Amino acid sequence: MHLPPSATSRTLRVGIVGCGRISRNHLEAFAGLDGARVVGVCDVDPARAQATAEAWDVEHAVDSVPALLALGLDVVSVCTPHPTHEAVVLESAAAGVHVLCEKPVAVDMAAAERMTAACDSAGVELGVLFQRRFWPAAQRVRAAIDDGSLGTPVLGHVSVLLHRDPGYYAQDAWRGTWESDGGGVLMTQAIHYIDLLQWYMGEVAEVYGAINTFKHGEHIDVEDSAAAVIKFTSGAMATLAASTAASPALGVQIRITGSTGATAELSEFPEGSDGRVTLMAADGTVRSSPAHPADAAPDVDLSTINAALVPHHTSQIRDFVEALARHDAPAVTGRTATTSLRILLAVYEAARTGEPVRFAPFPPGVPVAPSDVTARAAAQPASR
Structure with missing residues (x-):
């Protein structure tokens, strides 16, 4: 895993992209941790970015991801709407910056795969927020x-x-x-x-x-x-x-x-x-x-709901920061999050086609309904 040289000798410099409601959880979590400090926030609405920076005593407020990355970051937290995650992650990875992204990692498998591949290629970690895993x-x-x-x-x-x-x-x-x-x-x-x-x-x-x-x-x-x-x-x-x-x-x-x-x-x-x-x-x-x-x-x-989840955001963000310090993977990686995305997308696909979505073969000995049974069931009248 790539760790920026500065991160081994000082507090991690963190930037947050997106100043909507969930950004508060990230701001509170980082504020409660040693070893990391939010130095910049970013939003397409400059006024909202500035208001967030003032409320949380953050030094920089910017309106673009390149401007945020120019602050010399070690970590970017992504708190933007779902389909925009990919662009932020790809820009951050290209800059050699670790990424912690709100769920879902993406809204389609192709984007999720591009994101994980980009982070792997850049040698940076991609973590995804599933804070309920950290419930005791x-x-x-x-x-x-x-x-x-x-x-x-x-x-x-x-x-x-x-x-x-x-x-x-x-x-x-x-x-x-x-x-x-x-x-x-x-x-x-x-x-x-x-x-x-x-x-x-x-x-x-x-x-x-x-x-x-x-x-x-x-x-x-x-x-x-x-x-x-x-x-x-x-x-x-x-x-x-x-x-x-x-x-x-x-x-x-x-x-x-x-x-x-x-x-x-x-x-x-x-x-x-x-x-x-x-x-x-x-x-x-x-x-x-x-x-x-x-x-x-x-x-x-x-x-x-969001306020009640702050302690669990904090637990997961602490895990992410500590994993970076150990040069290790966090508990929930981009590839882990891609698994959950694939399952829910399969529900959409099955709903669209009326057919099951097959991921992998069943092991030997697992009973599977034979095709003729399935066909007979499908041919039954709707009412009796």
């Missing part, structure tokens, strides 16, 4: 897989039932369109939990999926709801249901059952709160706590 509870579930308590994951389920109102889509013009957002609930919200699912369950073999817009059709042209069946190369299976049309919201539950028969459930309610292990069933005992505490307000606005 998420780490606890991963540990139960690693130490054999759950065994090999065989069944998974992800439920993402969130609330968004029209104001959420109206507050930023880029939200809710294929062109500027890249997708709906899958791309913007559920990707966090797809990341956790594949972290727990491993390499994907096949994806079936469907999408629809049940509630927000007057305000968006992307999906507000999606469902999928995901099969893994191990033979494991998982289901996914995601929506921003729930009212009230029910938050997120991720349930993993392993080959030992044990089950763990990870819950986030209300959205943005710390994940909790709300169920652990093993050795004939079920230990549980409410997934939906009665005293918690279910519907939470975006600023509250």
Whole structure:
């Protein structure tokens, strides 16, 4: 891994691209860390960049990525709308600067591959924000897989039932369109939990999926709801249901059952709160706590969600900074993030074609429905 010579002898110089809402999380995270300092912010709106710099006591405010890179940076944090990530990452890599990018890494696989290849070629690290991996509870579930308590994951389920109102889509013009957002609930919200699912369950073999817009059709042209069946190369299976049309919201539950028969459930309610292990069933005992505490307000606005995630942004950004100091890869790399992107894009593709998307072959011994059974099922009348 390339580390700029200056970074080995002094505090890392950090620039932030994009001064929208999520930039606050990056600014707070870096402010709370030793070994890194934000020296510049960048936004296409110069007034917003200047206001951010003044609010956070940052020395430089600029309106272009080249101007930001000219400040002699070691790290760039990317906080811009999804489809613009690629351009910022490619410019940063060409300048020999490490990149920490908000999720999703990109909105299509070709862009994601170009980004990871550029960073590999330049010898710089590309990290992507999936801060929920840093919940202590998420780490606890991963540990139960690693130490054999759950065994090999065989069944998974992800439920993402969130609330968004029209104001959420109206507050930023880029939200809710294929062109500027890249997708709906899958791309913007559920990707966090797809990341956790594949972290727990491993390499994907096949994806079936469907999408629809049940509630927000007057305000968006992307999906507000999606469902999928995901099969893994191990033979494991998982289901996914995601929506921003729930009212009230029910938050997120991720349930993993392993080959030992044990089950763990990870819950986030209300959205943005710390994940909790709300169920652990093993050795004939079920230990549980409410997934939906009665005293918690279910519907939470975006600023509250983002503020609650600051400690986990800080944990992941600390991991990134410490990885650079060790000349090592961060916990979540660009290639890791590309895996999650590929899964959700496969849901879109399966929804478009009505056919499953195959990633990799199933291992020997995994039962797969023969083609004649599949054909007979497809030929059945819609009603009986």
